[in-house]
Amino acid sequence: MSEKSILAYFKSPEEAEGVSRKLQALRVTELSIDRFTRFSGGGLQNAVNPVTGSLARMDSMTAVSAHSGILSAAHTSSSGMSHGGDGGPTGRNILLTVIVQPESYQQALSIIEEAGGMI
Numbered sequence: 001m002s003e004k005s006i007l008a009y010f011k012s013p014e015e016a017e018g019v020s021r022k023l024q025a026l027r028v029t030e031l032s033i034d035r036f037t038r039f040s041g042g043g044l045q046n047a048v049n050p051v052t053g054s055l056a057r058m059d060s061m062t063a064v065s066a067h068s069g070i071l072s073a074a075h076t077s078s079s080g081m082s083h084g085g086d087g088g089p090t091g092r093n094i095l096l097t098v099i100v101q102p103e104s105y106q107q108a109l110s111i112i113e114e115a116g117g118m119i
Helices: 013-023 066-074 102-114
Strands: 004-010 028-035 094-100
Touching: 004 013, 004 102, 013 028, 013 094, 013 102, 094 102
Parallel strands: none
Antiparallel strands: 004 094, 028 094
16 A cells, blocks of 8 residues: 655644654654754854844854855844744744555544644
8 A cells, every 4th residue: 555645834843742642643654843944054153142242244143054044134034023924834834744554644634633733
């Protein structure tokens, strides 16, 4: 038989982990929980001292690569003043990936949706 995959988005890792525990009761082939961001990079490049203002430029705060730093610094969500609404899964940056057997697929979907996951 072929396996079925599910991608579900959550607001917090704790929500996804709660669902993953319930899904383990089904015959889950694979399961992973990951955080994703709009731009590449892993976070702050340099230590920033807010008291002395030792910050060369905004893009040095936001990402590893200079190009992705510029993109993320220019995005409206960088200021903290945006609600983040691009029509996408606002506030849902936790991805739960599940691979299940076909006979467990509908039950897995129900578990995820009941927990507030967006499929």
